Amino acid sequence: MKTYLNCIPCFVQQTLTACRFVTDDESVHESVLRDVLAMLKDIDMHQTPPAMAMRVYRLIRQRTGREDPYQDVKDQTTREVLRLLPDLRRQVRQAADPFTMAVRFAIGGNTIDCGVGHEITLATVGKAFEHALDGPLDGDVGEFQAATRAARSILYVADNAGEIVADRLLIEQLPAGRVTLAVRGRAVLNDATRADAEAAGYDDRIEIIDNGSDAPGTVLQECSDAFRRRFAEADLIIAKGQGNFETLSDAEGNIFFLFKVKCPVISHHTGCPMGHLLVRKNAAAPR
Amino acid sequence: MKTYLNCIPCFVQQTLTACRFVTDDESVHESVLRDVLAMLKDIDMHQTPPAMAMRVYRLIRQRTGREDPYQDVKDQTTREVLRLLPDLRRQVRQAADPFTMAVRFAIGGNTIDCGVGHEITLATVGKAFEHALDGPLDGDVGEFQAATRAARSILYVADNAGEIVADRLLIEQLPAGRVTLAVRGRAVLNDATRADAEAAGYDDRIEIIDNGSDAPGTVLQECSDAFRRRFAEADLIIAKGQGNFETLSDAEGNIFFLFKVKCPVISHHTGCPMGHLLVRKNAAAPR
Numbered sequence: 183m184k185t186y187l188n189c190i191p192c193f194v195q196q197t198l199t200a201c202r203f204v205t206d207d208e209s210v211h212e213s214v215l216r217d218v219l220a221m222l223k224d225i226d227m228h229q230t231p232p233a234m235a236m237r238v239y240r241l242i243r244q245r246t247g248r249e250d251p252y253q254d255v256k257d258q259t260t261r262e263v264l265r266l267l268p269d270l271r272r273q274v275r276q277a278a279d280p281f282t283m284a285v286r287f288a289i290g291g292n293t294i295d296c297g298v299g300h301e302i303t304l305a306t307v308g309k310a311f312e313h314a315l316d317g318p319l320d321g322d323v324g325e326f327q328a329a330t331r332a333a334r335s336i337l338y339v340a341d342n343a344g345e346i347v348a349d350r351l352l353i354e355q356l357p358a359g360r361v362t363l364a365v366r367g368r369a370v371l372n373d374a375t376r377a378d379a380e381a382a383g384y385d386d387r388i389e390i391i392d393n394g395s396d397a398p399g400t401v402l403q404e405c406s407d408a409f410r411r412r413f414a415e416a417d418l419i420i421a422k423g424q425g426n427f428e429t430l431s432d433a434e435g436n437i438f439f440l441f442k443v444k445c446p447v448i449s450h451h452t453g454c455p456m457g458h459l460l461v462r463k464n465a466a467a468p469r
Numbered sequence: 470m471k472t473y474l475n476c477i478p479c480f481v482q483q484t485l486t487a488c489r490f491v492t493d494d495e496s497v498h499e500s501v502l503r504d505v506l507a508m509l510k511d512i513d514m515h516q517t518p519p520a521m522a523m524r525v526y527r528l529i530r531q532r533t534g535r536e537d538p539y540q541d542v543k544d545q546t547t548r549e550v551l552r553l554l555p556d557l558r559r560q561v562r563q564a565a566d567p568f569t570m571a572v573r574f575a576i577g578g579n580t581i582d583c584g585v586g587h588e589i590t591l592a593t594v595g596k597a598f599e600h601a602l603d604g605p606l607d608g609d610v611g612e613f614q615a616a617t618r619a620a621r622s623i624l625y626v627a628d629n630a631g632e633i634v635a636d637r638l639l640i641e642q643l644p645a646g647r648v649t650l651a652v653r654g655r656a657v658l659n660d661a662t663r664a665d666a667e668a669a670g671y672d673d674r675i676e677i678i679d680n681g682s683d684a685p686g687t688v689l690q691e692c693s694d695a696f697r698r699r700f701a702e703a704d705l706i707i708a709k710g711q712g713n714f715e716t717l718s719d720a721e722g723n724i725f726f727l728f729k730v731k732c733p734v735i736s737h738h739t740g741c742p743m744g745h746l747l748v749r750k751n752a753a754a755p756r
Binding site: 187188190191192194195198208211212215216217219220222223224227 | 474475477478479481482485495498499502503504506507509510511514
């Protein structure tokens with residue numbers, strides 16, 4: 183997905199929000215903001231929003247020297263979803279349609295996002311799963327479930343810390359031994375890295391790979407050769423979150439996107455109302 | 470008032486909003502947006518927000534060739550407030566404190582602003598005056614009223630079209646023959662010009678001057694010598710709206726600002742909650 187003009191003021195606002203999250207030094211806020219404005223004035227609108235956001239967060243990292251300012255938030259949300267997990271799992275087991283319920287909770291976890299909209303609190307984490315129980319879910323879950331049954335290899339491209347705990351519920355519904363979990367190669371925002379996946383309680387029955395990149399999404403040309411090979415070889419890719427949708431919506435492959443619609447640009451692009459849970463097959467998927 | 474970092478994303482958003490209001494040509498939206506980003510990256514944060522906004526609207530005017538794209542909106546809101554005026558005047562007359570009621574309606578009219586926040590509709594114009602009836606009003610109206618009684622000459626610096634109709638109610642409470650009404654020198658946003666003041670029903674009992682400038686506020690160094698002289702000579706200045714507050718809050722003189730708090734930056738700067746009606750004396754006022 184390309185960057186829309188409406189993304190530009192949002193980038194500027196996110197820059198300020200992120201700078202303030204990372205440091206109280208207003209001179210850093212101002213200098214990063216000016217550099218981001220300079221980048222934005224020449225931005226290639228054909229690149230995806232996360233490709234641009236990656237450059238913003240690199241700048242913040244360079245200026246502050248802080249490698250992973252979101253680590254505390256990530257740890258807190260991980261602990262909170264781990265605390266909720268037994269109850270969520272019980273609800274999946276007791277559901278008339280456990281697969282759909284697991285999809286709902288996996289997408290519900292996608293609310294735990296520091297990139298778009300409001301601040302995360304532990305209270306909003308709990309509410310996200312409550313909303314996922316009966317909130318509107320768009321897309322063909324049956325087609326998605328059939329695709330998971332047909333696939334010999336599934337690459338599950340995770341999004342955020344905390345969310346990745348809830349992803350366990352959906353992965354438990356997938357054919358055992360066929361799933362590889364992919365995380366970011368380096369800390370960016372509250373996106374899940376290998377350490378966050380390990381903290382989320384994945385054990386050695388599932389292979390975890392990282393994509394070698396620090397984009398808050400999957401910018402394939404920024405990813406490692408190893409990741410790209412795994413991506414190309416997978417029968418099915420499950421991509422979580424807006425950032426992965428924005429970066430992979432035009433990619434080749436058999437991809438299902440699972441995310442919550444969290445911004446007006448994505449709502450417009452998908453034709454799906456704000457706040458809806460969405461299961462969406464990529465347009466370029468093979469028949 | 471200086472420009473705050475939080476004003477920057479708002480400038481970018483306002484640029485897009487204004488461009489879309491003026492033309493459907495997306496290439497114009499993009500090109501103006503890039504130029505504004507280039508201006509913002511080097512912005513002098515000590516200038517006021519309207520001084521920056523003036524440059525943005527000049528760019529839009531240059532690119533589109535449209536001198537007054539807000540003329541229709543201005544005419545509509547003028548007609549709407551003229552329609553409401555007899556009833557508002559009756560409420561002022563019947564009020565226990567007609568002066569305060571007139572202040573409330575004059576500030577209520579300040580809701581009619583295309584620069585900040587949501588779009589104006591004729592329904593919101595009516596609601597603005599309803600809210601002004603009993604909404605929270607901060608500031609010392611008694612001190613303001615005493616200042617109007619003591620002044621031999623009053624310069625009433627207007628803000629927006631439509632609003633300027635409601636200003637008549639307050640001007641009717643001021644000592645007759647002492648008030649000069651000042652408007653913008655050129656169309657910018659929905660700010661009132663001489664033509665809008667005339668459409669608002671001011672007759673020749675009140676002198677109307679323009680400030681010679683196209684800023685959505687009163688940037689004194691952009692104003693005509695004639696206006697600056699009148700500004701310096703006035704015993705009392707009544708300045709309506711956020712734009713005039715942002716540009717004149719540090720000016721010398723005996724100034725009372727009357728406006729509705731419409732953005733988080735102004736709320737922070739004044740210590741007054743969003744949505745409140747505010748009467749505020751300038752800090753540099755003589756004792």
